[in-house]
Amino acid sequence: MNVTSTAAMIEGASVVDQIWKFVLATRAELFVFFAAVAANLLLFGNRTPKNSRPRSQKAKRIDVEEDLDEDQAAQAKPSPKLNSGDARQLAESFHAAFDSGDHRQALQCWNLLKRFDVVPAVPIAQAVESMQRFKKDPALVMRELKAFFSKHPSECNITVVNDLLESLTKRLDTELVDKIVGMMPSIKVQPDQRTYEVRLTMHFTTRAFAEVQKLLAEMERENIPCTTKATIVAIKAALKTGNFKEAVKRFRDLKSLWSVHSGEGATASMAPRHIISQLVDLACRDHQLGEVLPHLQGVPMSEDAVSSMLSECIRQRDLDLTKQVEKLVRDQGHQLSDATYTLLVKSVSSDPARVQALFDEVVAKGTTLSADFALALLAFCMQTRSMKLADRLFEHMKPKQVPVLSAFIRFYTDTEQYDKACDIYEEHLKSKPGAAAAAAAATVGGSAAQAASSSSSYDPVFVPVRDPDELGPGLVALPGGQGGGRGGCG
Numbered sequence: 001m002n003v004t005s006t007a008a009m010i011e012g013a014s015v016v017d018q019i020w021k022f023v024l025a026t027r028a029e030l031f032v033f034f035a036a037v038a039a040n041l042l043l044f045g046n047r048t049p050k051n052s053r054p055r056s057q058k059a060k061r062i063d064v065e066e067d068l069d070e071d072q073a074a075q076a077k078p079s080p081k082l083n084s085g086d087a088r089q090l091a092e093s094f095h096a097a098f099d100s101g102d103h104r105q106a107l108q109c110w111n112l113l114k115r116f117d118v119v120p121a122v123p124i125a126q127a128v129e130s131m132q133r134f135k136k137d138p139a140l141v142m143r144e145l146k147a148f149f150s151k152h153p154s155e156c157n158i159t160v161v162n163d164l165l166e167s168l169t170k171r172l173d174t175e176l177v178d179k180i181v182g183m184m185p186s187i188k189v190q191p192d193q194r195t196y197e198v199r200l201t202m203h204f205t206t207r208a209f210a211e212v213q214k215l216l217a218e219m220e221r222e223n224i225p226c227t228t229k230a231t232i233v234a235i236k237a238a239l240k241t242g243n244f245k246e247a248v249k250r251f252r253d254l255k256s257l258w259s260v261h262s263g264e265g266a267t268a269s270m271a272p273r274h275i276i277s278q279l280v281d282l283a284c285r286d287h288q289l290g291e292v293l294p295h296l297q298g299v300p301m302s303e304d305a306v307s308s309m310l311s312e313c314i315r316q317r318d319l320d321l322t323k324q325v326e327k328l329v330r331d332q333g334h335q336l337s338d339a340t341y342t343l344l345v346k347s348v349s350s351d352p353a354r355v356q357a358l359f360d361e362v363v364a365k366g367t368t369l370s371a372d373f374a375l376a377l378l379a380f381c382m383q384t385r386s387m388k389l390a391d392r393l394f395e396h397m398k399p400k401q402v403p404v405l406s407a408f409i410r411f412y413t414d415t416e417q418y419d420k421a422c423d424i425y426e427e428h429l430k431s432k433p434g435a436a437a438a439a440a441a442a443t444v445g446g447s448a449a450q451a452a453s454s455s456s457s458y459d460p461v462f463v464p465v466r467d468p469d470e471l472g473p474g475l476v477a478l479p480g481g482q483g484g485g486r487g488g489c490g
Helices: 001-026 025-042 058-067 070-076 089-098 101-114 124-133 138-151 158-171 174-187 195-203 209-220 228-241 244-260 271-284 291-296 301-316 319-331 340-348 352-365 371-383 388-398 402-414 417-430 435-454
Strands: 461-466 473-480
Touching: 070 388, 089 124, 101 124, 124 138, 124 158, 138 174, 158 174, 158 195, 174 195, 174 340, 195 209, 195 228, 209 228, 228 244, 244 271, 244 291, 271 291, 271 301, 291 301, 291 319, 301 319, 301 340, 319 340, 340 352, 340 371, 352 371, 352 388, 371 388, 371 402, 388 402, 402 417, 402 461
Parallel strands: none
Antiparallel strands: 461 473
């Protein structure tokens, strides 16, 4: 008995010893745990749970209004009471709400107006716009339209439908436009010129050029002529896609429309100039300028268009084409600019008489010649060895521009007119201020005269220029002496 009791006591002491060892091993963790419990009781032990009864609807509404900003609060205000028995007042309320952008109110008026047997005194296009502004689904909008036209057969006419389509095309709603066009046969309405016009404009704006061509082909099948606006859209689409033949065809149609409506003040002079310029650019790019010239009679053109045509004549080296362009421009009373004269000189360089006539015309006008014109004329003089024309140009122009002076010196040097080349160089040096420049001019003049009198053959000597920035290249070719002698102007 005693042995059993002693064994039990020993076993119990062993268990307690194990527990004590565990406590000692985990004393830090136990301390943290009890400290956390004490802190929680100290901080939150005094609070009692609130009554979690649901809030009233009034309290909820107050909270919502506090969170809304001014604009949202204005939209959240209840709409004014509508007189559902007065169609005229409802129509006035609709227009007021639509004009102010209150599409919720406008739709409320519309829903009340639908109950009357008479046609609502509001445009269906505005009602549809309010539906769209209020994010109504296109399917719902179509149901509304079908119900409207079914209830009011008198509204099933192309004018109402076109007004609706025009409103939608301004917002580029191609999906709803296609649905309405598909609905037109069911309400026995046939599309007309205006229907195609608004659709063409919409597809061009969205750059759906394939759809534009599809509609134009459909119009031809149905024998529906294009309006002026539709024709301009067709030209623009052809220009955008680079279809030259189509662009010329549509432009010809446009001129025909202007001739038909000439009594109403529509003339070819009203053609948008940017379209003419784009048509000319396309013709030049495709080397079809001769094809488009007959259609440009009586059509005002910008200077850029004229320059493009003359540049194309230069590229093709076609004198006859140049003459056609010049005649077209002059027949329109177009004032030729210096740039136009420059291009004309380049394009008719194979006709010396014509170049001479152009120069005489410019001189007669008394206008100041530009460096570009002088360089173009000097290039012609170099090509034809026309010293007389170059002399006249120098006397009339008395150039001061360094590139032009360099070109004259080069021309007279290449044509073995060394005295003139040196004279031009001396005059240029004399125009420079300072005594050193005068002394240099006298020295250069003496050297030039000696070189001109002693040179029996052209042996170029390159004269260093004192200021390379003034005469372009740092060296100018002038005549040299016999063999290895160095004469010339410097």
